[in-house]
Amino acid sequence: MATLLHLDSSLFPEGGSASRSVTAAFRKTWEEQHPDGTVVYRDLSADPLPHLDGVAASAAFSDPATHSPEQQAAFALRIELAEELERADAVLIGAPMYNFTIPSTLKAWLDQVIIMGRTSGAEQSAKGTPAIVVASRGGSYAPGTPREGMEYVLNYLEAALGGGLGLDVDFIVPELTMAPVNEAMADLIPKFEASRDKALEDAAAKAKSLVERFAS
Incomplete structure (x- = not known):
């Protein structure tokens, strides 16, 4: 029987959080299946x-x-x-974009869990584990948009989760989440x-696909 590690980092509850809504959809399908x-x-x-502080960091490099x-x-x-x-x-992982990057609470998890010589380095103890990341954002940072150059979340998490931990990273990106509450973005509501x-459809589909993979 498979184990899912589910991390949320949005400041807001599910009803007011795009990332939590999508991670909840994934988890619902996962648990149903x-x-x-x-x-x-x-x-x-x-x-x-x-x-992470100096005490915890130094402990990883000493007997x-x-x-x-x-x-x-x-x-x-x-x-x-x-x-x-x-x-x-x-x-x-629910990873909303705050001020062009991930929440500091998610960064704290990454700093704590990336341990050179165990989870990171030449032998990555969780290497190959599939990781679904819901990277929501208030605007759009997709290729061709004016803010394309300010997209640091996907690049960073691909490096930290994929490169640092060796996980097999797949992103779901609900965007323009501020459109319903920002009058200047009203034309972008559709x-x-x-x-x-x-994003909700992808979450359910990816959850079902993973469960089928583990059951086979």
């Missing part, structure tokens, strides 16, 4: 992880037998997060609705 599976959930906004009590406690969290990732058969609907 795979009722005996396991879901490990972290709401990084409601229950944020500590940002555990020499760790101070502070290093032991800090590194225990990093190991817990690494083990969650390693046990997962698939990873689902495009927002189309993007939203496609």
